[in-house]
Amino acid sequence: MYKIRHCPLSCSVDLKLVLENMDDFKNIKPATFEEIINISHIKEYQKDSILYYENDIVDNVHYLFHGLVKVYKINKFDNEVIVNLLHNYCANESNPPLIDYHTFLSNNSFFNILCLENCKILSINVESFKEIIKSDPALSLNMLNRANKIIEEQEYIININMIYDTKSKLASLLNKNYDVFNMLSKKVVSQMLNISQETLSRSIKKLKDENIIGFDNNKKIIIVDEQKLRSIL
Amino acid sequence: MYKIRHCPLSCSVDLKLVLENMDDFKNIKPATFEEIINISHIKEYQKDSILYYENDIVDNVHYLFHGLVKVYKINKFDNEVIVNLLHNYCANESNPPLIDYHTFLSNNSFFNILCLENCKILSINVESFKEIIKSDPALSLNMLNRANKIIEEQEYIININMIYDTKSKLASLLNKNYDVFNMLSKKVVSQMLNISQETLSRSIKKLKDENIIGFDNNKKIIIVDEQKLRSIL
Structure with missing residues (x-):
């Protein structure tokens, strides 16, 4: 059904090396980088597992290192509405997509997130992350760029569904x-x-x-x- | 048809005083504040005038000081789809809403903007504004908060229209x-x-x-x- 290629979960990921190459963490201070590493961990999820459901309490923001996830909501007629599909072949080769920016805004998730393939996902504790953003101007600018990209994605969704x-x-x-x-x-x-x-x-x-x-x-x-x-x- | 109260255009606005009280400009350096003042100007628009049409080139971001504006798109069936209505009774009494965040992302407007009442609108040159944001960490954090609010508003629109x-x-x-x-x-x-x-x-x-x-x-x-x-x- 989903024929997206991705690395096997056994593919080795050097967390430090991947983070150094991510857009969100470029040009930040070495001390900030260390702080981010300290609140990050990588976890593997089996195919068909739920990262979380809508309205669940979520303590981490997530980046997709390997695999394919479905971001969706359920409408009033119990139909699934897919808002986004995110995939990443391998974190060693590309900038991993941020799965759930909404976690910066609220601890209650806005979407359901399902792993459509075996996934390797980076979690970063969101409360600490928000504090670190305030302490490093380069990081706050990176996150402003990230927010701008989210706004563009949402504009695309609005066009598709309203216009x-x-x-x-x-x-x-x-x-x-x-x-x-x-x-x-x-x-x-x-x-x-x-x-x-x-x-x-x-x-x-x-x-x-x-x-x-x-x-x-x-x-x-x-x-x-x-x-x-x-x-x- | 629209019975929203607002100050008459003759209401006196002290640009410096209003900007000092705006969320987007709080805690910024005095030098940054001066730079913002230098690229800002207030303009009045008559009822039913168009601020700009979709896909127009736009050089300024706009804040609504007085009045009521309609943010809308035209769909493929030539129907108007209202994405937002922004109103402000008086800039001296409230935090003026940002009309067009999209201008930070692209010089081509994403929406049509129409003044439904006589309006007083602040314009800030967007290219200079973007450079100033990079130079003042407090301002970049304010704009990150602003972007987060836009993301929340768009989530509301997505819920309304898809879910x-x-x-x-x-x-x-x-x-x-x-x-x-x-x-x-x-x-x-x-x-x-x-x-x-x-x-x-x-x-x-x-x-x-x-x-x-x-x-x-x-x-x-x-x-x-x-x-x-x-x-x-």
Whole structure:
């Protein structure tokens, strides 16, 4: 169902080395860096385990070192609404995504977080982290950049759910990352776009009929006319 | 249609005094404060004037000193979707709301901004502002707090539009600020909740039938059972 590659959990991670290369911790003082290390730990989660449920008390912020997590809410009709999918092949090779910025705002989680694959996740104690941010100007600027990225992501979610019609929603997801699209089942894509699977199939057919997308030999979607795709947004 | 009180434009505003009391500028260095003053100016806008349209180039961030503005987008069906309504009675008496945080992220505006009343608006040159933020740790921490508030507001918008059913949407707006609700026409409320006016009327009736809300002698909504209202969220 999810064909995202990622390192085996046995892949060795040097916490210090990974943290040194993370955007959130660049240019900070050596003493700040040591403090962050002291409140950090790495934990492994088995596939299908829940990191936490909505409204759970959460004491840590989490970065995804390896694996794939689903960030979702349940609406009033008991349907799952996927707000984000985060994946990381290997912390040694890329800047690990922050899973739950909301933890900086409140100890009660805003989302449900599920591990869709075996995951390796960094936890940092949030109360201590917030104090450390105040003590190092470089770190507070990094976290301001991080907050700005979260705002941009949320703007994308608002566009998808309030402004776009179904065709634009689909075009937007394909334009943002059609690799991710090909990794996911139609069920998951429809949950991400908040539409039914039938509507998704119709929209894919429409884009194909207009020669905007096509399929390769492995039945994976390819983008045929990128300019036309962008014009829909 | 909009019965929000605000000071007349003739109300005198001491820029220095107002800025000193604003959350975004508290605890900053005197030199930083002077730099902010130097890139700030106040401008008056007549009722129904557009501050800017979506995708316009914007060089300034704006704070609302007096008046009422509508922040909105147009969806693919040419319907107006109101993302926010900001109002400020008088800058001398309250912390003026930031109208357009997005300007920190991109020079292209994300929203349309319309003055629903005569407005007095503070403009601060965004490129200079961004440089000043980097030079004063207290200011960067203030702006991190500001970004966190924006993230919370956007979470509210996401809940309203993706998670809640119509009844919960309405309950959420009433719970957040039923004064604002009473100030607005049904058309504007329905645009804020992204539902039709008929659906809005039905939902109001439902909440009344359940004795959660009622009407006072001026036909304004009053909350009868706050606990029951919150239980819907």
